[in-house]
Structure formats: C-alpha cells, structure tokens
Amino acid sequence: MAACKETRGLAVLGSTGSIGTQALEVVDAHPDRLRVVALTAQRNVDLLESQARRYRPPLVCMADAAAAGELSRRLEGTGIEVAAGPDGLLEAAAYPLADTVLNAIVGSAGLPPTLAALGAGKRLALANKESMVAGGELVLSALRTGGELIPVDSEHGAIFHCLRGEDVNDVEAVILTASGGPFYGRSREELAEVTVEDALAHPTWSMGRKISVDSATLMNKGLEVIEAHFLFAVPYERIKVLAHPQSVVHSLVEFKDGSLAAQLSVPDMRLPIALALSYPERWGPPFLRTDLAKLGGLSFAAVDVETFGCLELAYRAGKEGGTATAVLNAANEVAVEAFLQRRIAFLEIEGIIRKALDAYRPSPVRCLDDVLAAEEWARAKAARLVDSGRVC
Amino acid sequence: MAACKETRGLAVLGSTGSIGTQALEVVDAHPDRLRVVALTAQRNVDLLESQARRYRPPLVCMADAAAAGELSRRLEGTGIEVAAGPDGLLEAAAYPLADTVLNAIVGSAGLPPTLAALGAGKRLALANKESMVAGGELVLSALRTGGELIPVDSEHGAIFHCLRGEDVNDVEAVILTASGGPFYGRSREELAEVTVEDALAHPTWSMGRKISVDSATLMNKGLEVIEAHFLFAVPYERIKVLAHPQSVVHSLVEFKDGSLAAQLSVPDMRLPIALALSYPERWGPPFLRTDLAKLGGLSFAAVDVETFGCLELAYRAGKEGGTATAVLNAANEVAVEAFLQRRIAFLEIEGIIRKALDAYRPSPVRCLDDVLAAEEWARAKAARLVDSGRVC
Numbered sequence: 001m002a003a004c005k006e007t008r009g010l011a012v013l014g015s016t017g018s019i020g021t022q023a024l025e026v027v028d029a030h031p032d033r034l035r036v037v038a039l040t041a042q043r044n045v046d047l048l049e050s051q052a053r054r055y056r057p058p059l060v061c062m063a064d065a066a067a068a069g070e071l072s073r074r075l076e077g078t079g080i081e082v083a084a085g086p087d088g089l090l091e092a093a094a095y096p097l098a099d100t101v102l103n104a105i106v107g108s109a110g111l112p113p114t115l116a117a118l119g120a121g122k123r124l125a126l127a128n129k130e131s132m133v134a135g136g137e138l139v140l141s142a143l144r145t146g147g148e149l150i151p152v153d154s155e156h157g158a159i160f161h162c163l164r165g166e167d168v169n170d171v172e173a174v175i176l177t178a179s180g181g182p183f184y185g186r187s188r189e190e191l192a193e194v195t196v197e198d199a200l201a202h203p204t205w206s207m208g209r210k211i212s213v214d215s216a217t218l219m220n221k222g223l224e225v226i227e228a229h230f231l232f233a234v235p236y237e238r239i240k241v242l243a244h245p246q247s248v249v250h251s252l253v254e255f256k257d258g259s260l261a262a263q264l265s266v267p268d269m270r271l272p273i274a275l276a277l278s279y280p281e282r283w284g285p286p287f288l289r290t291d292l293a294k295l296g297g298l299s300f301a302a303v304d305v306e307t308f309g310c311l312e313l314a315y316r317a318g319k320e321g322g323t324a325t326a327v328l329n330a331a332n333e334v335a336v337e338a339f340l341q342r343r344i345a346f347l348e349i350e351g352i353i354r355k356a357l358d359a360y361r362p363s364p365v366r367c368l369d370d371v372l373a374a375e376e377w378a379r380a381k382a383a384r385l386v387d388s389g390r391v392c
Numbered sequence: 393m394a395a396c397k398e399t400r401g402l403a404v405l406g407s408t409g410s411i412g413t414q415a416l417e418v419v420d421a422h423p424d425r426l427r428v429v430a431l432t433a434q435r436n437v438d439l440l441e442s443q444a445r446r447y448r449p450p451l452v453c454m455a456d457a458a459a460a461g462e463l464s465r466r467l468e469g470t471g472i473e474v475a476a477g478p479d480g481l482l483e484a485a486a487y488p489l490a491d492t493v494l495n496a497i498v499g500s501a502g503l504p505p506t507l508a509a510l511g512a513g514k515r516l517a518l519a520n521k522e523s524m525v526a527g528g529e530l531v532l533s534a535l536r537t538g539g540e541l542i543p544v545d546s547e548h549g550a551i552f553h554c555l556r557g558e559d560v561n562d563v564e565a566v567i568l569t570a571s572g573g574p575f576y577g578r579s580r581e582e583l584a585e586v587t588v589e590d591a592l593a594h595p596t597w598s599m600g601r602k603i604s605v606d607s608a609t610l611m612n613k614g615l616e617v618i619e620a621h622f623l624f625a626v627p628y629e630r631i632k633v634l635a636h637p638q639s640v641v642h643s644l645v646e647f648k649d650g651s652l653a654a655q656l657s658v659p660d661m662r663l664p665i666a667l668a669l670s671y672p673e674r675w676g677p678p679f680l681r682t683d684l685a686k687l688g689g690l691s692f693a694a695v696d697v698e699t700f701g702c703l704e705l706a707y708r709a710g711k712e713g714g715t716a717t718a719v720l721n722a723a724n725e726v727a728v729e730a731f732l733q734r735r736i737a738f739l740e741i742e743g744i745i746r747k748a749l750d751a752y753r754p755s756p757v758r759c760l761d762d763v764l765a766a767e768e769w770a771r772a773k774a775a776r777l778v779d780s781g782r783v784c
Contacts, residue, residue, distance in 0.1 A: 170674040258681055285650075
C-alpha cells in the first residue's frame with residue numbers, strides 16, 4: 001500500500017493576478033496535494049467569486065472594502081467567510097487552516113502579510129519580491145523566530161534549488177540571469193520613444209503589467225538583486241547579473257572551487273510555483289518538458305548597464321542599505337504606474353527613481369513603521385516629480 | 393581560532409597518466425588537505441620515480457615487474473617501499489594510510505583494485521569507468537558492504553553533484569552531454585578515412601590516448617551510459633545523450649516536475665578531480681573561472697547515432713546485461729589498441745565490437761571470474777577479427 005500523501009492547506013494572496021491564477025493551475029494539477037483554504041484579491045470581484053465557487057475555501061478577502069461588500073452579497077449562503085481590507089489580508093496570511101501561504105500580491109503592500117504569515121509560523125512561498133526589497137531586514141528578523149521562506153521567482157527558486165545540499169559558505173557568487181526584457185539590445189535613444197504596449201510585450205515570460213514594465217527597465221532584475229542579497233545572505237559584490245535572452249537557465253550559483261550549478265526549464269511560471277509549493281518534494285508530471293536539443297542554443301552576454309540605468313540604481317540602494325531600498329521600490333512603483341497611465345516617458349521611470357534616491361538620506365530599519373515612513377516620503381517625492389513634467 | 397583542517401591520505405592508482413598527473417596538480421594546490429600515501433603506474437619508471445621523490449609516499453607500485461625492479465633500485469635508501477604487479481596494485485588500493493583511493497587506471501584492469509579499495513572500506517574516487525562497465529554488479533555488491541564511490545568523470549561528477557540534496561526517486565532522466573569528439577558533424581564516408589592523429593586531436597578535453605579514441609567513436613559516451621546506469625540506478629531508457637560541442641555543461645538531471653539541474657565549468661579535468669577529492673567539501677580557489685558572458689553561447693543537438701554506431705552498441709550491451717558489457721568493453725580495448733597501432737581502420741573498431749557482441753551469449757555476473765572469463769573470450773574474438781583483415 002502506498003503511503004498516504006499529505007495534503008497541504010494553501011492560502012493564495014493575490015489569487016486573481018498572473019501568479020495567483022497560475023498557482024491555481026498548479027492546484028488543479030495536484031488536487032491530492034494542495035487544498036485551497038484562503039483566497040485574496042484587490043478588487044476583481046468577478047474572478048474571485050468564480051474562484052471561490054470553484055475551490056470553496058472557507059475564507060476569502062478583498063483588499064478593497066467596497067469590492068468586499070459586493071463579493072459578500074454574491075457569496076451569501078455559500079458558508080464562505082468574506083473578509084475585507086488590510087486586516088482581512090492579515091487574517092488570510094495567518095489563517096490557521098493554511099500550511100503554506102503564497103504571497104503573490106503586487107508591490108510593497110505585500111510586506112505586512114509576509115510578516116504576518118511568518119509570524120504565524122507558516123511556510124511562505126514568496127512571489128512578492130517587493131516585500132523583501134522594502135523590508136528585507138524585517139523579513140529576516142521574522143524568520144529568525146519562526147516560519148519558513150521559499151522563493152517563487154524563477155531566479156531565486158533556481159538559486160534555492162542549486163543550494164540544496166550545499167554549504168552556503170562555499171558560494172562564491174550567485175548569478176541572476178536576465179532575459180533583457182522586450183528592449184534587449186536597444187540604445188538609450190531608442191528607449192526614449194518606446195510605448196506602454198512595447199513595454200508590456202515581454203519576449204519570454206507571461207506576466208502582470210507592473211512586473212512587465214520592471215522587466216523592460218531592468219528594475220525587476222535590480223529588485224531581484226536586493227531580494228537575493230537578503231534571501232541568500234550574499235554581499236552585493238557577489239551578486240552578478242547575466243543577460244540570457246532565452247530565459248531557460250533561470251539562474252546559477254558559482255562555488256568557490258569554480259563549479260557552477262544551474263537550474264533550467266523552458267520559461268513557464270507554473271514550474272517555479274510548483275517547485276515552491278511542493279518543496280522539498282517534487283511533483284510530476286511536468287507542465288512542459290525542456291528539450292535542449294530542440295532549443296539548439298543558449299546565449300549569454302554582459303548586461304548593458306549604461307543603457308538600462310535602473311539596475312545600477314538598485315545596487316546603489318542596496319549598498320546604501322537601511323530604508324534606501326524601500327525608497328527605491330516605492331519610487332519605482334509610483335513611476336511605473338505613471339508610465340502605465342502614459343503620464344511620463346519610459347526613461348523618466350529611471351530619472352524619477354534616481355532623483356528620489358539623490359534627495360534621500362537612508363536610516364536603519366527597526367520596525368515596519370520605518371519602512372512605511374520611507375515609502376510615504378518616496379511616494380510623495382515621486383508623485384511631485386511626475387507632476388513636475390519631464391525629469392530627464 | 394579556525395578549526396583544524398583534516399588532511400586526507402590519498403592513493404593514486406595510475407599516477408603517471410593524464411588523470412593521475414592532473415590529480416597531483418590538485419594535491420599541489422591543496423597540500424594542507426591531501427597527502428599522497430601511495431602511487432602506482434604501469435611502466436613509466438622515470439615519471440613514477442620523480443613523483444615518488446617529490447611526494448614521498450611510503451608506498452609505490454609498478455604493475456610491470458621489470459619496471460618495478462628498476463624503480464626499486466633507483467629508490468634505494470629513500471625508505472619508500474616498491475611493490476610490483478597485480479598484488480602490489482591491490483596492496484596500494486587497500487593501503488591502510490589511504491582514506492581516498494583515486495583509481496585512474498586505464499581499462500578494465502582497474503576492476504580488481506576498485507573492488508579491493510571498496511573491500512577495504514575506502515572512499516573510491518573512480519576515474520576508471522571500465523571497471524564499472526565490466527563489473528558494475530560486482531562494484532555495487534562491494535559497495536553494499538562498505539566503502540564509498542565518488543565518480544571522477546566530469547559527466548558523472550556533474551550528475552552526482554546535481555543529485556546532492558535530492559531524492560533519486562524524483563529523477564526522470566539523466567542527460568549525459570557529449571562534446572561529439574573530433575569528428576562531430578562528419579559523415580560515415582568521412583569517418584572511413586580518418587587517421588590516428590585525427591582521432592587523438594580532441595577539441596575540448598586534454599586526455600589520454602585510449603579515451604581520446606573512445607571519444608572519437610562515441611564509445612566513451614556509451615561506456616558512460618553504462619557507468620551512469622550502475623552509479624545512479626537509472627534504467628537505460630532514462631539515460632539520454634545530448635551533443636554539446638563546448639563541453640561546458642557537464643551533464644544534467646531532469647526531475648519528474650520538469651526542472652533540470654546542471655553543473656557547468658570550462659573543460660578542465662582538474663575541477664572534477666578536485667570535486668571528487670574534496671567531497672563533500674569544496675576547496676577554492678578555482679583552477680579556472682567560467683565566464684558565460686565571455687563564452688557567449690552554448691549549443692545542443694541530438695547525437696548522430698547513425699554515424700557513430702558505438703553508442704547504440706553500448707546501449708545494446710547494457711540492456712543485454714550480465715557479462716555483455718564486459719565483452720563490449722574488452723572488445724573495444726583490443727580494437728582501439730589495434731587502431732592506435734594502425735592495424736585497423738577507424739570504423740573497424742565499431743565493426744569488431746558488433747561482431748563480438750553478435751557472437752556472444754551473455755551470462756550473469758556472480759564473481760570476478762565471470763567477468764574475467766567474458767573478457768578473455770572477447771579479447772580473443774576481437775584479436776581474431778583484427779587479424780582477419782577488414783571487418784566492415
């Protein structure tokens with residue numbers, strides 16, 4: 001008789017987004033291993049209602065209070081509890097029926113639920129890299145008292161798996177691969193002219209709008225550098241970025257003996273999500289198979305840091321430390337939103353973040369309020385820069 | 393105060409060959425971690441004498457009795473014991489001062505020392521793949537009672553490291569990469585004309601003569617398929633070979649969730665040797681660093697099994713099982729030697745092995761004598777085929 005398989009209770013924070021919906025595909029593929037116990041979304045009532053009816057979690061939550069009211073009416077009689085607002089989000093993150101909490105919220109709004117999940121001793125599958133960027137020290141401090149963190153980003157998931165069975169003291173460097181985004185190979189002059197539609201057309205990954213723009217500016221890679229610093233306790237000097245347009249090698253670890261370890265697959269976010277949700281097990285069959293002979297070739301190149309200035313800004317904020325990364329991230333969130341609203345040009349995203357960092361003096365992160373205050377300052381500063389017209 | 397580092401006693405069997413001399417370079421780089429306690433060679437008296445004077449092992453051995461006598465005279469007064477012949481080799485393999493035995497003997501002559509080292513409970517760093525091919529079942533059986541086996545082949549070392557921290561039940565396939573050798577891309581007609589010099593000019597690896605010819609015929613990859621079968625308990629159907637001319641990805645493991653793990657480095661045998669001798673530690677600094685951006689690209693393709701027939705012969709012998717792989721290997725050793733002596737043409741190597749396998753009915757391997765009898769039959773058969781003139 002085969003051993004009885006454990007079913008894990010799963011809370012999905014941000015279930016209507018790109019990562020959230022793909023996570024539910026992972027659930028669909030492994031209904032004997034994963035049971036949805038909580039779902040949360042910002043304001044997409046239609047999709048959250050349909051997910052709630054399908055997966056029947058005992059708890060759902062909408063961050064937007066009006067949307068929560070609407071959803072509550074629609075789910076009347078189903079027995080599903082509908083929570084609302086930031087408190088409802090924290091309730092879902094610490095939900096007693098959840099063994100694993102997938103945080104797929106967009107932006108640094110994901111930080112309080114990250115801390116709540118770890119505080120409740122959960123295994124946190126973290127797709128919300130902004131919570132590490134804004135409050136990495138707080139996350140590490142929460143981890144020292146309980147919980148467990150498994151990265152969901154394909155890059156950090158790759159590094160996490162390359163480090164299985166290894167001694168972190170043997171790590172010479174971590175090497176994050178970067179597809180280069182939709183503007184790989186373009187000049188600064190060409191970047192000045194790109195549109196929102198251009199920026200959203202990512203060549204290898206299907207992703208949400210915010211991360212697609214971050215990929216286009218290479219800020220996504222910058223945020224990942226900071227995330228890697230906190231996740232793997234590697235100094236910034238030992239975090240490298242390597243352009244790799246095919247997005248098949250998801251990242252590498254270089255050991256002090258010169259050996260490199262890598263994790264590979266054709267790009268499909270369901271795999272890194274499944275890797276995080278199944279860890280330390282592996283669940284088959286695969287969503288997609290990778291045939292290297294069919295792919296033919298993989299190419300690598302240095303990243304063009306002159307043209308894509310956001311990456312260096314992230315290293316700079318990371319090295320400044322303290323609240324600087326929260327400022328970097330919040331200024332980026334405001335600037336990306338303004339770009340998506342066609343209020344600023346593509347290169348102004350970078351210009352706004354640089355001006356915000358130039359004007360800021362970082363301080364240590366002792367508590368969540370320190371992060372929130374830094375973010376508030378950065379959002380106001382970035383908003384003023386957006387309003388002031390062209391910044392570069 | 394730093395913890396005192398352990399120094400490992402190392403016996404190098406085959407110390408004057410390509411792997412042996414590179415292993416001594418690893419010792420030179422880590423004199424605080426490795427101490428040479430025994431060295432053995434076939435008949436290269438000059439080099440073994442100079443190695444003995446440099447590393448001062450208490451025991452040396454020459455497989456050739458006359459050479460041993462000469463070495464004994466030369467080392468008189470040094471206090472170094474000089475052993476001779478097969479018994480001397482077994483003495484070195486089981487030498488009490490050795491923690492680790494590196495078996496870098498060429499050919500299936502390496503099997504008895506492999507069994508002796510494991511029988512004495514040693515950690516065996518195995519570069520002699522022929523001992524696994526000829527007597528895999530005997531090696532596994534010896535391992536069940538004691539000792540430990542770390543592969544030195546770059547491919548198997550890569551797989552071994554990819555499996556660190558993993559559950560072997562999660563393995564979908566192991567993928568051995570193949571440089572393709574010096575004749576990659578050639579047609580069968582072109583192969584008919586190649587010379588010994590052509591075959592010895594390997595494009596990426598610096599190796600001994602026998603393995604260089606095996607690389608040119610792809611029999612080396614075939615022997616590695618059989619070695620992987622025994623080392624990692626993977627059925628032949630789940631062992632794949634992938635052409636990869638740059639020899640940077642040393643091999644991969646495909647897991648059942650679709651994720652691939654790989655180990656990479658620029659080709660330099662000192663790294664896999666160091667990986668095996670340092671395991672489970674890693675010792676820096678590296679001999680060479682790998683810069684993927686500088687390499688630019690890695691290419692992959694299906695292996696041309698029509699043109700290079702030896703690979704399929706190895707799969708066939710592996711699936712036949714029992715003594716068939718010993719026959720494959722022994723026939724190959726005779727045919728390669730005849731090619732190196734310019735007695736047969738390149739494609740006749742394959743022809744001789746095929747005819748030997750066709751004429752052979754495999755039996756189970758219960759003891760070393762079963763293997764030796766099969767080898768004796770195969771050597772005689774192959775020798776007759778060599779003498780008989782053209783076989784294909």
